[in-house]
Amino acid sequence: MKNAPPEWFTHGMGHIWLPYTQMKTAADPLPVARTQGSRITLADGRELIDGIASWWTACHGYNHPHIRAAIQDQLALMPHVMFGGLVHEPALDLARRLVALLPDGLTHVFFCDSGSVAVEVAMKMAVQFWLNKGITARSRFVAFKGGYHGDTFAAMSVCDPEEGMHGLFAKVLPKQLIAELPIDPSSGQAFDALLERYAQDLAGIIVEPLVQGAGGMLFHDAQVLRHLRAAADRHGLLLIFDEIFTGFARTGTLFACEPAGVTPDIITLSKALTGGTMGLGATIATNTVFEAFLSDDPNHALMHGPTFMANPLACAAANASLDLFASEPRLRQVAAMEAALAHGLEPARDLPHVRDVRVKGAIGVVELNRIDDLGALKHRFIEAGVFVRPFRNIVYLTPAFTISEEDLNRLTGAVVSVLKDWTRL
Numbered sequence: 488m489k490n491a492p493p494e495w496f497t498h499g500m501g502h503i504w505l506p507y508t509q510m511k512t513a514a515d516p517l518p519v520a521r522t523q524g525s526r527i528t529l530a531d532g533r534e535l536i537d538g539i540a541s542w543w544t545a546c547h548g549y550n551h552p553h554i555r556a557a558i559q560d561q562l563a564l565m566p567h568v569m570f571g572g573l574v575h576e577p578a579l580d581l582a583r584r585l586v587a588l589l590p591d592g593l594t595h596v597f598f599c600d601s602g603s604v605a606v607e608v609a610m611k612m613a614v615q616f617w618l619n620k621g622i623t624a625r626s627r628f629v630a631f632k633g634g635y636h637g638d639t640f641a642a643m644s645v646c647d648p649e650e651g652m653h654g655l656f657a658k659v660l661p662k663q664l665i666a667e668l669p670i671d672p673s674s675g676q677a678f679d680a681l682l683e684r685y686a687q688d689l690a691g692i693i694v695e696p697l698v699q700g701a702g703g704m705l706f707h708d709a710q711v712l713r714h715l716r717a718a719a720d721r722h723g724l725l726l727i728f729d730e731i732f733t734g735f736a737r738t739g740t741l742f743a744c745e746p747a748g749v750t751p752d753i754i755t756l757s758k759a760l761t762g763g764t765m766g767l768g769a770t771i772a773t774n775t776v777f778e779a780f781l782s783d784d785p786n787h788a789l790m791h792g793p794t795f796m797a798n799p800l801a802c803a804a805a806n807a808s809l810d811l812f813a814s815e816p817r818l819r820q821v822a823a824m825e826a827a828l829a830h831g832l833e834p835a836r837d838l839p840h841v842r843d844v845r846v847k848g849a850i851g852v853v854e855l856n857r858i859d860d861l862g863a864l865k866h867r868f869i870e871a872g873v874f875v876r877p878f879r880n881i882v883y884l885t886p887a888f889t890i891s892e893e894d895l896n897r898l899t900g901a902v903v904s905v906l907k908d909w910t911r912l
């Protein structure tokens with residue numbers, strides 16, 4: 488660092504606990520002073536081009552004036568009010584607008600405060616759907632190798648137990664069925680046989696459509712989703728699409744399930760929902776799911792209610808983000824990014840130790856055979872003036888959709904040149 492770190496950093500670091508971080512050995516995190524567009528300014532004045540958009544949330548770039556103004560207006564009126572017994576305009580507007588944008592049939596929105604909780608709510612909805620019908624055995628889920636659905640306990644249970652970050656907890660998690668995605672005839676038959684055998688114990692199937700994100704940036708095609716829909720229908724299972732990563736244009740369409748023409752029974756959204764400004768999650772169900780909770784029995788109500796659900800500031804931010812999807816050419820920008828990422832990352836394909844280069848929408852991935860020292864590689868990227876956060880054997884870019892052509896070229900150029908030096912070692 489050029490200058491000494493700021494006082495808040497030296498005084499506070501001894502008391503902070505960071506995510507997925509071995510606090511004994513990890514290098515110090517970078518103190519950030521501010522963000523703007525696709526740039527992160529560090530406390531020492533250095534500026535990094537952001538390749539990750541803060542875990543895929545800041546899809547319009549940081550500090551977009553339209554979202555900022557919406558939050559400020561809402562702040563003056565009402566930063567928060569509880570959602571038990573009370574409702575407000577930002578939440579009801581947002582619910583109506585999400586339903587209008589989602590595939591037909593998804594009609595009822597339950598808000599919460601994060602992605603993992605949106606997944607918890609989806610799983611609870613699915614289990615209670617059956618309980619409300621008097622069917623107690625249908626409580627387990629089919630999930631997939633390479634899948635990631637969050638860090639809370641139910642969400643952890645449907646993550647890939649081997650590739651994921653939660654293998655340590657295997658013994659204390661509910662036992663789910665972790666299957667291969669039905670990507671070809673043989674895996675399709677194996678999947679169908681699995682459902683044939685276990686359907687009576689199953690509440691539903693949960694999958695990230697088209698792109699499995701945190702589990703390894705793995706792509707599959709739309710036919711897989713049609714296979715899952717048909718299989719779910721055959722056994723009366725609920726199909727849950729976790730679009731927390733893929734939703735809001737990341738894969739090239741507003742929602743990843745669109746090209747498959749498949750509507751799930753439940754969908755989860757978060758990450759880019761507020762344009763990267765505030766925590767908010769949503770679980771949206773079909774009328775059929777919703778109606779299973781309508782009853783004269785008070786215990787048939789959906790038994791969930793996070794304190795900060797439907798926070799008005801977060802809902803105002805999400806409404807402003809939806810305004811931007813309508814008023815600015817996001818899908819065209821993503822299409823242009825897809826071409827630029829493919830072109831810019833292509834030279835990495837010929838490097839030693841590179842196993843694959845793949846691009847879908849605004850997601851560019853370089854998969855290596857392995858990365859021995861992730862910390863050192865992260866540091867190389869910082870030195871190259873970009874913020875890129877490789878994990879396991881994956882280096883990926885998921886920038887804001889508003890990134891300039893020049894900054895995007897600098898990102899792909901940095902990935903290729905850093906990996907060129909790196910893989911030569």
Ligand SMILES: *Cc1c(COP(=O)(O)O)cnc(C)c1O
Binds near residue numbers: 603
């Ligand atoms: C990030 C993510 C989650 C968890 O969201 P949090 O807000 O981190 O709890 C769940 N599912 C998918 C697909 C995600 O990418």
